[in-house]
Amino acid sequence: MKHFFLASILAGALALPAYAADYTIIAPANPGGGWDQTARSLQTVMQQEGISGNVQVQNVPGAGGTIGLAQFASQQKGNPNALLVGGYVMVGAILTNNSPVTLKDVTPIARLTGEYEAIVVPAASEIKTMADLVEALKKDPGAVSWAGGSAGGTDHIAVGLIAKAAGVDPTKINYIAYSGGGEALAAILGSQVTAGISGYGEFESQIKAGALRLLAVSSAERIPGIDAPTLKESGVDVVVENWRMIAAAPGLTEEQKAAVEADIEKVAKSDAWQEVLKTKGWQDTYLAGDAFEEQLAKDISATEAVLKDIGLVK
Amino acid sequence: MGTFDFLLQGLMVAAQPMNLLYALIGVTLGTAVGVLPGIGPALTVALLLPVTYQLDPAGSLIMFAGIYYGGMYGGSTTSILLNTPGESASIVTALEGNKMARAGRGGPALATAAIGSFVAGLIATMGLAFVAPYIVKLALVFGPREYFALMVLAFVTVSSAFGDSALRGLTSLFVGLTLAIIGIDQLTGQTRLSFGVPDLLDGIEVTTVAVAMFAIGESLFIAAQGDRGPDRVEAVRGSVWMNAADWARSWKPWLRGTFIGFPIGAMPAGGAEIGTFLSYATEKRLTKHPEEFGNGAIEGVAGPEAANNASAAGTLVPLLTLGLPTTATAAIMLAGFQQFGLQPGPLLFATNPQLVWGLIASLLIANFMLLVLNLPLIGLWVRLLTIPKPWLYAGILLFATLGTIGANPSVFELGMLLAFGLLGYVMRVFGYPIAPVVVGLILGPLAEQQLRRALSISQGDVTVLFTSPIAAVLLVIAALAFLVPLIMRARGRGEVLTQLAASED
Amino acid sequence: MTKGTHPSTQTRRPDWAALTIAAVLAVIAGLIFWDVSRLIGLAGYSQVGPTTVPYAIACCLIGLAVWTAAEALRGDFPERDHQEIGPAAWIVGGLVAQMLLLNTLGFSIATGILFALTARGFGKRKLWLSVPIGIAFSFVVWVIFAKLLQLSLPAGPLERLFF
Numbered sequence: 001m002k003h004f005f006l007a008s009i010l011a012g013a014l015a016l017p018a019y020a021a022d023y024t025i026i027a028p029a030n031p032g033g034g035w036d037q038t039a040r041s042l043q044t045v046m047q048q049e050g051i052s053g054n055v056q057v058q059n060v061p062g063a064g065g066t067i068g069l070a071q072f073a074s075q076q077k078g079n080p081n082a083l084l085v086g087g088y089v090m091v092g093a094i095l096t097n098n099s100p101v102t103l104k105d106v107t108p109i110a111r112l113t114g115e116y117e118a119i120v121v122p123a124a125s126e127i128k129t130m131a132d133l134v135e136a137l138k139k140d141p142g143a144v145s146w147a148g149g150s151a152g153g154t155d156h157i158a159v160g161l162i163a164k165a166a167g168v169d170p171t172k173i174n175y176i177a178y179s180g181g182g183e184a185l186a187a188i189l190g191s192q193v194t195a196g197i198s199g200y201g202e203f204e205s206q207i208k209a210g211a212l213r214l215l216a217v218s219s220a221e222r223i224p225g226i227d228a229p230t231l232k233e234s235g236v237d238v239v240v241e242n243w244r245m246i247a248a249a250p251g252l253t254e255e256q257k258a259a260v261e262a263d264i265e266k267v268a269k270s271d272a273w274q275e276v277l278k279t280k281g282w283q284d285t286y287l288a289g290d291a292f293e294e295q296l297a298k299d300i301s302a303t304e305a306v307l308k309d310i311g312l313v314k
Numbered sequence: 315m316g317t318f319d320f321l322l323q324g325l326m327v328a329a330q331p332m333n334l335l336y337a338l339i340g341v342t343l344g345t346a347v348g349v350l351p352g353i354g355p356a357l358t359v360a361l362l363l364p365v366t367y368q369l370d371p372a373g374s375l376i377m378f379a380g381i382y383y384g385g386m387y388g389g390s391t392t393s394i395l396l397n398t399p400g401e402s403a404s405i406v407t408a409l410e411g412n413k414m415a416r417a418g419r420g421g422p423a424l425a426t427a428a429i430g431s432f433v434a435g436l437i438a439t440m441g442l443a444f445v446a447p448y449i450v451k452l453a454l455v456f457g458p459r460e461y462f463a464l465m466v467l468a469f470v471t472v473s474s475a476f477g478d479s480a481l482r483g484l485t486s487l488f489v490g491l492t493l494a495i496i497g498i499d500q501l502t503g504q505t506r507l508s509f510g511v512p513d514l515l516d517g518i519e520v521t522t523v524a525v526a527m528f529a530i531g532e533s534l535f536i537a538a539q540g541d542r543g544p545d546r547v548e549a550v551r552g553s554v555w556m557n558a559a560d561w562a563r564s565w566k567p568w569l570r571g572t573f574i575g576f577p578i579g580a581m582p583a584g585g586a587e588i589g590t591f592l593s594y595a596t597e598k599r600l601t602k603h604p605e606e607f608g609n610g611a612i613e614g615v616a617g618p619e620a621a622n623n624a625s626a627a628g629t630l631v632p633l634l635t636l637g638l639p640t641t642a643t644a645a646i647m648l649a650g651f652q653q654f655g656l657q658p659g660p661l662l663f664a665t666n667p668q669l670v671w672g673l674i675a676s677l678l679i680a681n682f683m684l685l686v687l688n689l690p691l692i693g694l695w696v697r698l699l700t701i702p703k704p705w706l707y708a709g710i711l712l713f714a715t716l717g718t719i720g721a722n723p724s725v726f727e728l729g730m731l732l733a734f735g736l737l738g739y740v741m742r743v744f745g746y747p748i749a750p751v752v753v754g755l756i757l758g759p760l761a762e763q764q765l766r767r768a769l770s771i772s773q774g775d776v777t778v779l780f781t782s783p784i785a786a787v788l789l790v791i792a793a794l795a796f797l798v799p800l801i802m803r804a805r806g807r808g809e810v811l812t813q814l815a816a817s818e819d
Numbered sequence: 820m821t822k823g824t825h826p827s828t829q830t831r832r833p834d835w836a837a838l839t840i841a842a843v844l845a846v847i848a849g850l851i852f853w854d855v856s857r858l859i860g861l862a863g864y865s866q867v868g869p870t871t872v873p874y875a876i877a878c879c880l881i882g883l884a885v886w887t888a889a890e891a892l893r894g895d896f897p898e899r900d901h902q903e904i905g906p907a908a909w910i911v912g913g914l915v916a917q918m919l920l921l922n923t924l925g926f927s928i929a930t931g932i933l934f935a936l937t938a939r940g941f942g943k944r945k946l947w948l949s950v951p952i953g954i955a956f957s958f959v960v961w962v963i964f965a966k967l968l969q970l971s972l973p974a975g976p977l978e979r980l981f982f
Binding site: 063066067097142143152176177187193206312 | 453454455456457458498499500501502503504505512513515516582632636637638767770771773
């Protein structure tokens with residue numbers, strides 16, 4: 001859906017006059033999606049808080065962000081004013097697409113926000129709890145069909161992790177990929193599949209309307225305002241966060257990197273950013289520096305392992 | 315307050331002079347941008363949405379509705395007059411509409427499109443208002459196997475767009491199906507036919523192919539005719555308006571198109587194109603003038619245009635009741651609604667009735683304005699054909715590339731535009747029909763994915779494809795649509811059909 | 820498009836252009852076989868995996884290639900009008916020029932050249948007139964879409980001169 005212009009126009013209208021560009025943020029996705037919204041929000045906050053006089057957002061869509069990533073790594077090398085929005089989906093896409101450019105070829109700065117996965121069943125389903133679902137999965141993994149986003153994406157990885165944690169062979173999961181959480185939603189509501197998995201936001205209004213039953217969320221601790229146990233509490237030791245991050249160009253000096261880090265920290269700590277998180281319903285999972293790099297390395301190796309288990313990566 | 319009170323209240327607000335003016339401005343802008351070849355409704359709505367931000371909520375909602383319907387309608391004009399549809403849903407319109415325009419009947423073709431759009435928009439908007447909750451339940455019953463059956467039906471009926479040769483029609487279709495394989499396989503994440511080119515990973519954009527094969531292919535073809543082609547098309551032969559026979563032949567297709575387009579548009583995986591294909595095939599089967607099909611039959615414009623607009627209203631059903639955008643246009647509209655504080659979802663009709671009914675009233679008013687604006691303009695639009703060819707086609711190519719550049723200003727995308735333009739030209743030279751390529755590109759992935767999903771859910775049990783009642787009915791219809799003409803021909807009653815099949819052009 | 824007399828089918832020689840089409844179809848089929856054969860089957864619970872449909876399409880393409888070849892040999896293809904390659908080449912040249920110049924010279928100049936070359940293809944020979952007209956027209960379009968409607972169209976020296 002390349003004609004997904006709205007958000008670009010929306011933000012363009014908000015961003016008003018054109019001064020000299022300070023930062024250019026690359027959103028490696030079509031306007032409208034999560035990464036694009038993150039980039040647009042950063043743009044607004046940076047300008048509001050006077051961190052940068054003018055910020056431009058550029059969309060380079062395609063292939064789970066790997067096209068934008070590759071272009072960013074080659075074209076912006078050594079440019080301290082270029083930023084790239086990315087996220088967990090990229091980790092999986094790099095592996096499944098055999099992308100020659102990886103996150104090692106850019107300079108990750110910080111994790112900004114994240115969304116947790118929600119596991120739901122239709123309201124009429126006989127499955128009442130996560131334990132029921134796990135039991136059904138153990139009995140006959142093929143009989144439990146899961147609807148979620150594209151193959152190798154966060155939803156698919158989460159199902160693989162759940163199966164693994166439950167002691168079920170991850171290659172045996174019956175995962176039905178849809179082009180996005182929205183399209184999967186129709187299949188779940190129509191009881192075409194056993195269960196559904198996607199970001200909580202995709203299901204929120206249907207859960208509130210009572211059309212879907214929320215079994216568990218994939219966070220480490222319970223999320224305030226969401227009435228459901230975590231996977232961990234339900235006996236499935238899995239934590240999945242579909243995080244979004246900001247990265248700088250490769251080949252920066254230490255001072256340049258520190259300057260970007262300082263700017264991003266200012267953004268993350270600002271009231272305007274907190275307001276954005278609140279209105280968009282995003283979790284504040286800001287993490288920077290060594291802690292973030294450690295977490296990133298851990299995520300990459302865990303993802304690689306599960307994608308191999310599922311059979312998507314050789 | 316009851317349903318009707320809300321609607322009446324909404325209509326009262328919408329009918330204030332100032333709001334009528336906003337509706338007119340919205341429709342004018344929507345039509346003006348939507349009419350440019352290569353710029354489809356999604357792009358039109360996206361581009362013009364910010365214009366509405368300046369107004370108060372009621373005026374803004376009304377102008378927005380006007381832009382939406384204007385953009386939906388605008389595409390058919392260039393389709394009919396210039397054979398250059400700007401988007402996939404008006405391809406079928408070009409089949410008959412352009413033949414009519416070439417025969418000097420562009421006026422009636424545009425009129426039946428405009429009135430058909432109005433009739434369909436009216437009925438479908440009322441449908442949205444009163445039966446949305448039921449339609450959406452029906453739409454949810456459609457699982458992978460039902461969609462697969464629907465695709466089978468669509469494939470069978472596509473043959474009516476094949477033109478005179480089964481061989482060349484099938485070849486075109488399979489070229490489209492081949493193009494459809496390119497990219498990441500959605501169900502396993504593996505890449506197919508992309509040969510390591512990252513730009514191909516997301517597959518080939520339908521819009522690019524449609525614009526390239528129609529607008530660019532057509533321009534190349536006309537240019538290559540040299541001076542032999544008619545220097546100037548006779549814009550109007552006979553009346554610019556519809557005559558009594560046109561009316562008599564149009565009203566049934568309008569209604570049938572509406573009833574085909576609305577439910578299919580409401581299905582989460584339906585889309586506007588499939589409705590237009592099915593409507594065209596239906597009209598071709600039912601017409602009393604089969605000899606005119608392929609040479610400019612008015613039914614072939616009236617039905618698909620009505621289906622196209624009805625599905626535009628149908629798209630709003632899952633959008634409003636489930637919060638589910640099913641087309642690019644709908645995804646942009648979703649963002650537009652959020653601007654008005656309208657949060658689509660199952661609770662919308664209950665929690666926010668004023669806004670919903672305000673929107674529906676706005677759609678009705680906008681639909682009416684569309685007719686008011688466009689009927690008088692038809693005389694002007696057909697004058698498009700009198701622009702000297704060099705400037706006309708230079709302008710067409712400008713706008714055709716504008717849409718692609720705006721979506722993705724990459725050299726690769728423009729290269730694809732050129733390559734498919736050349737393909738479209740070569741296919742025209744050899745008498746291959748163009749529409750089946752786009753049809754294959756749209757239907758191919760849908761059919762494949764739904765089949766694989768259905769079999770995956772059933773764990774490989776093939777019988778599920780036939781055991782659901784809806785799927786079974788659809789498959790039976792498909793079988794009948796396939797077999798009946800064969801039997802008719804075999805029994806010697808199909809002289810007309812055989813004659814048709816044998817005659818070229 | 821094929822107005823004209825029906826060709827008599829008996830006396831026609833093999834249609835080499837149509838045979839080329841048949842060959843191209845067969846090559847495409849071969850390409851599909853070659854590319855898809857390296858995929859992992861990975862059908863999961865469905866017998867129809869990522870390779871099934873491409874293989875089916877490839878088989879049909881081979882069938883169509885054979886059919887096309889047969890019609891070509893019998894001379895069943897419709898007669899084609901004489902094509903004037905010159906005018907079409909001007910338009911193709913315009914599209915290539917636009918593609919190559921777009922990101923360096925910006926939308927207006929690149930598209931203006933496309934505009935003028937297209938007009939040339941349709942018989943307007945005065946390029947010194949049509950190039951400026953094309954650039955001016957494209958610039959107006961650029962202003963409307965890029966500035967007024969915020970569509971992102973590449974800017975070049977001309978656009979930067981004004982904005």
